[in-house]
Amino acid sequence: MSLVNTKQMLQDAKKNKYAVGAFNIHNLETLKAVVxxxxxxxxxxxxQTTPGTIKHAGEDYIAAMAEVASEKYDIPIALHLDHGNSFDLVVKCIRAGYTSVMIDGSMLPYEENVELTKKVVEVAHAAGVTVEAELGNIVGVEDDMYVKEDKSAFTDPKMAVDFVEKTxxxxxxxxxxTAHGMYKGEVKLDFxxxxxIASLVDIPLVLHGASGVPDELVKKAIALGICKLNIATELKIPFTNAIKEVFKNNPDESDPRKFLAPGEKAIEEVVKEKIKLFGCGGRA
Incomplete structure (x- = not known):
């Protein structure tokens, strides 16, 4: 099976009240563990990969690895640009083989966000690529993007309707x-x-910053209309900790296969739990 876009999988999730896991990967090991x-x-x-990961690994290398994975396993796999920060990067990813892109104009004035998103939708749809956008600001750190709490803004439901119609x-x-990164205090979501928003907007809704959100809140968010949940930090931490443990026990280890394999295994365990939580197991 070749890579697919997210349209059918997210529409099915919306119809059947579950969510698809969107996992941020950084290299071959993280990709293999998730797939x-x-x-x-x-x-x-x-x-999915952020602009920072693309800068680190290269969109062509990432797309090639994802394509191999899609041919190896008989499940629908989409390759998604997470928090795309420019029109040029979106085009580069589409040309490389990405099947879904996010253009994040949430930090721009509303009308500029609309225009940028509309421009991306036109070029992406011409290539059969699906587009995610963001409305409202999520606090925390994602790549080089940092939003302070006093700069956060919840999504306005009526503005969401206008945004979807125009773009x-x-x-x-x-x-x-929600917040990018791990939470420092109690998680409070505006259900x-x-x-x-779910009652007014007829497209799948996405929740960023899902790492560290208690399971019961995740389940409620899905029941109320969230169809895609992003997981990044909750993969990076166990991956890194597993590697640290190898060096703690064997400071002279120099074989990457010996210290990367435990990291890969740690990610597998997290992904397994998230798929159970999201209800997307058996939906391929």
């Missing part, structure tokens, strides 16, 4: 109280806002 686990659990899968975007990331 292997999703295949074992017969789950649709979104692999033709396929899915919408909304701000209801009434989510419920209102």
């Amino acid at each position: 292997k686990t999703a295949a074992e659990m017969e789950s649709p899968l979104i692999l 033709g975007v396929d899915s919408l990331a909304i701000a209801i109280g 009434e806002r989510l419920k209102e």
Whole structure:
């Protein structure tokens, strides 16, 4: 099976009240761990990379690895640009073989966000690529993007309707109280806002900053309309900790296979739990 875009998988998730896991990968090991686990659990899968990961690894290398994975396993896999920060980067990713892109104009004035998103939708749809956009600001750190708490802004439901109508975007990331990175205090999500947006907007809704959100809140968010959940930090930490443990026990280890394999295994365990939580197992 070749890489697919996210349209069918997210529409099915919306219809059947589950969410597809979108896992941020950085290299071969993280990609392999995520895909292997999703295949074992017969789950649709979104692999995603930020601009920082693309700068580090190269969009062509990433797309080639994802394509190999899609041919190896019989599950729908989409390759998604997470938090795309420019039109040029979107075009580069589409040319490399990405099947889904996010253009994040949430930090721009509203009309500029609309125009940028609309421009991306036009070029992406011409190539059969789906588009995610963001409305509202999510606090925390994602790559080089940092949003302070006093700069956060929850998504306005009526503005969401206008945005979707004007841009033709396929899915919408909304701000209801999640944060990029791990939480320092109690997680409080505005479920009434989510419920209102879901009742007004007829496209799949996305929740960024899902790492560290308690399971019961995740389940409620899915029940109220979230169809895609992004997981990044909760993969990076166990991956890194597993590698640290190898060097703690053997400071002179020099074989990358010996210290990367435990990291890969640690990610598999997290992905397995997230797929169970999201309800996407057996939906491939």
